[in-house]
Amino acid sequence: VVTNQAAGAAPTHADLALGIAELQLGEYENAVGRLGRVAEVLPGSTRAKVWHARAAFQAGRLAKSQASFAAALRAEPDHSGARAAIALTKLRRGNLNGAAGDLLKFDALVKANPKDVSNKDAALAEFARSVVFRSAGEDAKATGAYEQAIRLDPENPLFPFGLGQWLNDNYRFKEALAPLRKAVSQDPNQSVYRVELAEAEMRNGNWKKAEEQIGKAEQMTPALVGAKLARA
Numbered sequence: 001v002v003t004n005q006a007a008g009a010a011p012t013h014a015d016l017a018l019g020i021a022e023l024q025l026g027e028y029e030n031a032v033g034r035l036g037r038v039a040e041v042l043p044g045s046t047r048a049k050v051w052h053a054r055a056a057f058q059a060g061r062l063a064k065s066q067a068s069f070a071a072a073l074r075a076e077p078d079h080s081g082a083r084a085a086i087a088l089t090k091l092r093r094g095n096l097n098g099a100a101g102d103l104l105k106f107d108a109l110v111k112a113n114p115k116d117v118s119n120k121d122a123a124l125a126e127f128a129r130s131v132v133f134r135s136a137g138e139d140a141k142a143t144g145a146y147e148q149a150i151r152l153d154p155e156n157p158l159f160p161f162g163l164g165q166w167l168n169d170n171y172r173f174k175e176a177l178a179p180l181r182k183a184v185s186q187d188p189n190q191s192v193y194r195v196e197l198a199e200a201e202m203r204n205g206n207w208k209k210a211e212e213q214i215g216k217a218e219q220m221t222p223a224l225v226g227a228k229l230a231r232a
Contacts, residue, residue, distance in 0.1 A: 012041075020051055026189045026220055028059035039068065046076045053082070057089055058192065065089045080109050080117045084125040088162075091131045100132055123153035127162060134166065157186035161193050168196060173203035184213070191217040195226040202230070 019035035022028075035052035042048050053068030069086035072079055087102035106125045110117050130145035149159050164180035167173070180197040187193060194217040201210035210230070217227040 012038075016042075016045075016048055016051065019055065023051070023055045023058065024189070026191050028055060028192070028221075029223070031055035032059050032061060032064070036064075039071075044075075046072050046079060046082075049075065050079070050082050050085075053085065053089075057085070057092075058190075060192075062089055062093050066093065078109055078113070078116070080106060080121040081124070083109060084121050084128060087128040088124065088131070091128060091135075096132060096135055099128060103129055103132065119152045120156070123149045123151075123156060123159075126152065127159050131162065131166060155186065157183040157190065157193065159183075160186070161190075161196065164200065165196055168200055168203075173200050176200040177204060189220065191221040191224050192226065194220075195224065195230050198227075198230045 015034055016038045019031050019038060022034065023031040032052070032055045035048065035055050039045065039048040039052045049068050049072035053065045053072065056065035056068060066086060066089045069082045069089060072082040073086065083102055083106045087099040087106065090099040090102065103125060110122070126145045126149035130142045130149060133142035133145055146159070146163060160179035161183035164176040164183060167176035167179070177200050180193065180200050183193045184197050194213040198210040198213035201213065214227055214230050217224060221227065
């Protein structure tokens with residue numbers, strides 16, 4: 001694919017589309033770089049900012065992701081997708097109070113303009129809410145919010161992945177297997193999902209299954225540091 005950037009011109013909407021495609025294929029670093037350049041060249045594009053933030057989130061560049069979502073919200077304060085996503089980003093950075101504040105702002109958006117909030121954005125907010133509840137030890141509320149997120153957006157692999165990742169981080173490795181396996185089955189192209197599943201498999205003594213996941217992750221993203229660490 002030849003883009004304006006490859007031809008020596010500034011990135012345009014064609015590069016935005018290519019960056020989104022790279023993100024969907026799990027080529028996170030390429031997507032972050034390309035979408036970041038598009039966001040710089042098209043400073044008035046909230047869409048470019050949001051997609052850059054999403055790519056940075058998937059690549060683990062959480063500070064960059066939060067900054068890009070914040071820029072999108074400065075340009076468009078009522079962007080429900082960015083509001084829900086920045087809450088999740090803050091959660092991954094350990095800012096529980098900041099995330100809770102953004103969820104309150106999201107709820108205000110829903111109350112003011114319910115028709116402007118998509119099911120996908122509402123689902124993302126419910127998933128973020130489930131993490132807040134789970135982190136506070138309120139497992140029943142966390143389960144309710146998580147199930148609501150799944151009902152609103154059943155095909156989103158981020159939800160079982162996020163749950164499995166949280167369980168891994170909190171040493172609940174046996175519980176992490178089911179959601180992580182579901183995330184991989186829903187989106188086999190995400191190498192990061194496979195590495196997280198491999199970690200859970202190893203912690204449960206499933207070495208052959210872990211090796212299989214690491215191998216596939218390395219094939220898809222040879223430079224992925226997480227895969228190399230998992231193999232080591």
